[in-house]
Amino acid sequence: MPAICRHFGVCGGCTEQGVPTSHYVDTKRTLLVNALAQAGFVDAPITTMTLVPMGMRRRVDFAAMRVAGAVRLGFHAARSRDVVDIAECPLVIPEISGLIGPARELLGRLSGFRKSGSILVNATDNGLDISIVLDGEASAADRAWLVAFARTHDVARISLGDEPVLVMRAVTLDVDGLVVTPPPGAFLQPTVAGERAIRSAVMTGLPDRMTRKSRIVELYAGIGTLTGALAQRARVHAVEGSKPACAALGTAARLAGLTGRITVETRDLARRPVTAREFAGSAAVVLDPPFDGAGSQIRAIIESKVPRVIYVSCNPEALARESKWLRQAGYRVVAATPIDQFPGSSHLESVVVFAL
Structure with a gap:
């Protein structure tokens, strides 16, 4: 990836410009390979990396x-x-x-x-x-x-x-069937292409045997980036700590006529994780935690023995730590997708699908 920015070398944002493309791609993919290997998943099935070009960040x-x-x-x-x-x-x-x-x-x-x-x-x-x-x-x-x-x-x-x-x-975003009015300063996935790649990997990772009556628990749901797509496959209980984000998601679900399929809960998952009992009967858990990971929330997921866990990660180090806990509980990796929506940087997004 040639250095195309005049501020390269001074600005701390894009430290990997100037790296040959083949080496850049291999290095980025290796971040996910190494994270899963550290967790004990040495031969995890990892797909080709999705590359998002420069000039796409929104x-x-x-x-x-x-x-x-x-x-x-x-x-x-x-x-x-x-x-x-x-x-x-x-x-x-x-x-x-x-x-x-x-x-x-x-x-x-x-x-x-x-x-x-x-x-x-x-x-x-x-x-x-x-x-x-x-x-x-x-x-x-x-x-x-x-x-x-x-x-x-x-x-x-x-x-x-x-x-x-x-x-x-009106300020709106169409997120795969939900038209959301995000609150000021709302978190969005950095790029549209990256968001679509994440959504595709999550949907592909859902269990095959689900009906529209099945239940998915979505943690750290934000304004509903994944919620609308998930609701096309099952009932979704979306949990998020931000009250404005929950209000936006709840309103979007109501306007789309999906109140019966999408429930929204405002909850600080760091202080009050969803418990194993609350996961009972769920076909899958989808989580997109903050940079430091899900912490004690992972412990509750493991205790629940939910059969499918789909983890969206923006931090390979946190992913490595929490994947190890899942492996120790008997989970295996059935799919892992690296997504480079932070081009020119050392950061990597990924979607990893775990199954019992």
Whole structure:
């Protein structure tokens, strides 16, 4: 993968540019091979890696800092809290990259931006959704600048944190049958292609012998990236810690006429994991945990002896640790799919299907 970014070597975002393509692909796939081998799955069936090209990222969290009166907007330098001021980013879609300069100018005008902040941009079906976090209180003038920025750049919605300041038009995402209105700053899979690859691997990994009356428990469901597709195969109980995400998912299910097939529960799975008893009778558990893994939630899944566990991972180290627990409980790997939706980086997404 040739180094195509002028900020390569300084910005900490894409450390693997400049690596020959064949070596890059082998190295990335090896992350999943090694993670499963460390867990004891030496000969796990691993598919060809799905490659997502540069320029496809639709969700970006820019860091910002004010230094000697000047605004830096971009990403953190490698192993540093310093912000690398960028002119453009070849990783993201053009609509987002084109806003970097104007967004920097906007921050410079805001009195509520003192030393540090962030701008999270999500590309939705109806346009860009921007959430700005400041380290000071936004003034009335600051809000006026946000409104003007949104109108000038045709931003669908602009918010201060989770508070919408201006909604130009409805912000929605069609996630395989569910039309969701995500809350400001919602987590999305970074790329559409990566999301589709994850969804495909998850659906392929479901048990063959399921009916529409079967039950799937989906953990860390977010706004419903997988929920609508899963509901086409079985009843789904979706569990998520974020109240706004659950509200968005519940509303989408109701509007789609799927209230009877999708139930939504707001629950902090780190503090109160779903118990083995609550998994009883489930055909499968699908989980997409945070970077550090599912922790004690995996223990409850193992105790339940649910026959199929589909684990979506963004951290091979956490996957290795928790896969070992599953192996010790008698689970085997029936499929593993590496997905490179973080091109130019050392990060890897994967979907691993475990069965008793």
